[in-house]
Amino acid sequence: xxxxxxxxxxxxxxxxxxxxxxxxxxxxxxxxxxxxxxxxxxxxxxxxxxxxxxxxxxxxxxxxxxxxxxxxxxxxxxxxxxxxxxxxxxxxxxxxxxxxxxxxxxxxxxxxxxxxxxxxxxxxxxxxxxxxxxxxxxxxxxxxxxxxxxxxxxxxxxxxxxxxxxxxxxxxxxxxxxxxxxxxxxxxxxxxxxxxxxxxxxxxxxxxxxxxxxxxxxxxxxxxxxxxxxxxxxxxxxxxxxxxxxxxxxxxxxxxxx
Amino acid sequence: xxxxxxxxxxxxxxxxxxxxxxxxxxxxxxxxxxxxxxxxxxxxxxxxxxxxxxxxxxxxxxxxxxxxxxxxxxxxxxxxxxxxxxxxxxxxxxxxxxxxxxxxxxxxxxxxxxxxxxxxxxxxxxxxxxxxxxxxxxxxxxxxxxxxxxxxxxxxxxxxxxxxxxxxxxxxxxxxxxxxxxxxxxxxxxxxxxxxxxxx
Numbered sequence: 001x002x003x004x005x006x007x008x009x010x011x012x013x014x015x016x017x018x019x020x021x022x023x024x025x026x027x028x029x030x031x032x033x034x035x036x037x038x039x040x041x042x043x044x045x046x047x048x049x050x051x052x053x054x055x056x057x058x059x060x061x062x063x064x065x066x067x068x069x070x071x072x073x074x075x076x077x078x079x080x081x082x083x084x085x086x087x088x089x090x091x092x093x094x095x096x097x098x099x100x101x102x103x104x105x106x107x108x109x110x111x112x113x114x115x116x117x118x119x120x121x122x123x124x125x126x127x128x129x130x131x132x133x134x135x136x137x138x139x140x141x142x143x144x145x146x147x148x149x150x151x152x153x154x155x156x157x158x159x160x161x162x163x164x165x166x167x168x169x170x171x172x173x174x175x176x177x178x179x180x181x182x183x184x185x186x187x188x189x190x191x192x193x194x195x196x197x198x199x200x201x202x203x204x205x206x207x208x209x210x211x212x213x214x215x216x217x218x219x220x221x222x223x224x225x226x227x228x229x230x231x232x233x234x235x236x237x238x239x240x241x242x243x244x245x246x247x248x249x250x251x252x253x254x255x256x257x258x
Numbered sequence: 259x260x261x262x263x264x265x266x267x268x269x270x271x272x273x274x275x276x277x278x279x280x281x282x283x284x285x286x287x288x289x290x291x292x293x294x295x296x297x298x299x300x301x302x303x304x305x306x307x308x309x310x311x312x313x314x315x316x317x318x319x320x321x322x323x324x325x326x327x328x329x330x331x332x333x334x335x336x337x338x339x340x341x342x343x344x345x346x347x348x349x350x351x352x353x354x355x356x357x358x359x360x361x362x363x364x365x366x367x368x369x370x371x372x373x374x375x376x377x378x379x380x381x382x383x384x385x386x387x388x389x390x391x392x393x394x395x396x397x398x399x400x401x402x403x404x405x406x407x408x409x410x411x412x413x414x415x416x417x418x419x420x421x422x423x424x425x426x427x428x429x430x431x432x433x434x435x436x437x438x439x440x441x442x443x444x445x446x447x448x449x450x451x452x453x454x455x456x457x458x
Binding site: 148 | 282318357374418433
């Protein structure tokens with residue numbers, strides 16, 4: 001199979017993001033599927049107090065011109081391309097049952113996608129990302145970390161609500177390649193893996209800035225788990241948690257790739 | 259003299275009944291041990307039910323416990339609460355602010371058992387779990403806790419586990435939402451008919 005994401009942005013737009021310009025003109029039909037998004041309309045003569053309306057995600061205006069992905073596009077890419085991706089993580093479910101290998105195709109696809117898009121010096125390895133998912137959620141897509149707080153980490157990659165907002169914020173710390181998804185959509189394995197890989201790339205970028213050199217992917221994982229500085233200081237528990245992740249990684253690497 | 263003997267006998271009977279697990283709890287224990295022979299390590303002091311034990315299989319297939327091998331399957335163990343601690347050890351700051359590693363520390367046979375959260379969590383969330391711990395363990399003698407083995411460092415009298423949930427006679431708390439509720443796990447896709455079987 002060819003690359004998922006051609007390197008030139010213009011090509012990318014043409015091939016995978018044809019909707020950027022079309023989207024603004026397209027009118028949703030009554031039968032069109034996909035979620036509606038609430039939109040605050042500022043005060044005007046007609047509505048002096050402003051009001052809230054809804055918009056279909058296909059109609060969302062994109063004034064910044066930055067890539068902003070929506071769940072329907074994420075599903076479309078996965079459906080069209082990922083069954084052909086060759087470099088997959090180790091298919092061993094370890095002891096996690098069938099869910100331990102249920103997301104291999106999505107992991108392989110999104111890892112390749114982001115590798116092609118962001119062209120890191122050392123590509124992210126599908127096995128490493130699978131080990132991260134194992135350590136974070138034991139492959140349970142429905143979990144929420146804190147029962148008292150719906151904003152807490154959720155889904156396969158344990159993306160928090162704060163992280164979700166950063167991932168979607170075109171004026172925030174991410175320069176490009178955003179994702180707009182609801183809190184609940186982060187329980188969708190496809191969205192969660194897409195967002196998780198993107199977040200791991202960002203965490204590597206953050207760790208590199210702090211270190212003054214390119215961080216390794218293992219350091220990016222430590223940043224993802226908020227234990228990187230503790231590891232540097234020799235905090236025992238941080239090391240135990242990192243060792244657990246590394247053990248999964250070792251097990252997956254043993255069986256190689258498909 | 260007869261009164262003294264009767265009083266002593268009364269005391270013995272009272273203390274024996276306090277330490278004995280009721281027959282129906284024993285039967286329930288026998289039942290879950292036959293269904294889930296690997297999941298509970300040692301005594302359960304009458305605290306665990308079949309549902310508690312079954313939840314472990316929703317996370318990972320059961321397998322015989324081994325100190326030589328880390329395991330994602332959460333094993334239940336019960337400890338005396340004397341010398342126990344609940345700690346929120348501060349970790350890195352991130353986009354959510356201050357974070358901490360949640361750690362339940364329990365001792366048995368001179369070994370410190372450290373049950374840890376999977377990652378650093380917001381400090382507030384850790385403190386909220388700590389409040390629950392104080393509430394659920396006050397005036398209790400024993401706690402049962404579940405978690406997969408990370409590493410055994412018996413030479414240093416230290417054993418680490420991933421924290422899943424714990425239970426006292428007062429109630430249960432878990433790391434993940436619904437982690438004390440089998441119905442919730444089943445509703446969210448846990449297939450016990452498959453998962454309760456040993457790992458292939």
